[in-house]
Amino acid sequence: MQANLKYPCRGVAALALNVMSLAAFTLASIGCAAQTQPEPPSGIAAVAPPPPSAIAPAPLADAGAALIAQVVVARFLTNPDGDVDGFLTSDGMLVHFPPHMGPQLTAMVRPGDHVQVSGWRGPGGNLAAQRIADTRSGQQLVDQPPAGPPPLPPELRAAALSRLSVQGQVAHVTTAPRGEPDGVILADGTVIKLTPPIAQQFPALLQTGANVSAQGYGTRNQYGTALQATAFGSPGNLTQLYDRQPPAP
Known part of the structure; x- marks a missing residue:
């Protein structure tokens, strides 16, 4: 895949x-040189999403189409700089998101958790996430421009x-x-x-x-x-x- x-x-x-x-x-x-960890961006807030039952998961559509999927986090993925910028699901799909969302996501969910992901399907069938919600706790992350100092x-x-x-x-x-x-x-x-x-x-x-x-x-x-x-x-x-x-x- x-x-x-x-x-x-x-x-x-x-x-x-x-x-x-x-x-x-x-x-x-x-x-x-010491590698410092940035403070979590203030532009991404953890708020309660709609109840999971209120949004039915959509099947994977054509590349570029918006979709919503219920998935299980299997493993986090990093980029060469060490930032968490994606995870693999239990059924083998790759969910990708901007690196500035990584610290909040790893604090919110763990491997084995069920999450609801809203975003767009890529050419290989993976999902570029715009919103990730923990279906158990109700917390969610929404992709917004990062706040704070510019990257190194x-x-x-x-x-x-x-x-x-x-x-x-x-x-x-x-x-x-x-x-x-x-x-x-x-x-x-x-x-x-x-x-x-x-x-x-x-x-x-x-x-x-x-x-x-x-x-x-x-x-x-x-x-x-x-x-x-x-x-x-x-x-x-x-x-x-x-x-x-x-x-x-």
Whole structure:
């Protein structure tokens, strides 16, 4: 099953294109930069939604169509910056939302909880969420522009990333907004991000069930592992994706 990551993580595309120069510059000038956690945006309020029974879940419609679905949260997903920006449902659908909603959502629901999601279906059958409501507690989150200070610039976020190596079986192929493949999600929830032009070089590996391996820069926390790949391939047969590799943090 393909899944569309509609909200690309902030700064990760820049890291993929400039990882060599950013890592060398920031590690020399900044050192051990502390990664602070932003305060929850004040623009997203937890309020009581309509009773779940008042809104009947709609079946999945054509791509781009609005829908409402009752789902069970199976596993949270992160982006390479470490932000929670999606979750997998118990029936294998990917629900995606902006990273600024992650702290509130992980405080509101846990894996195994039933939630009602309102949003739009993407090309791969996944759901871009506009509202997520906990059907048990009645709390909900609505996607609104984030409040508070602007995000850190890419070079500061790059300084907080770690060198990671992962491998496993592909459970989902992710796609960019226009539908082109841009990475995979492994069976254990690990997210491997690629740029679409590079992803097109590995058609045999960007398939459900394929065994893949990757190295790159990202984060590993209590919600999962995600990295932007600088090397990708089958286990024991990695292809370097860039001419020069940055120094390890």
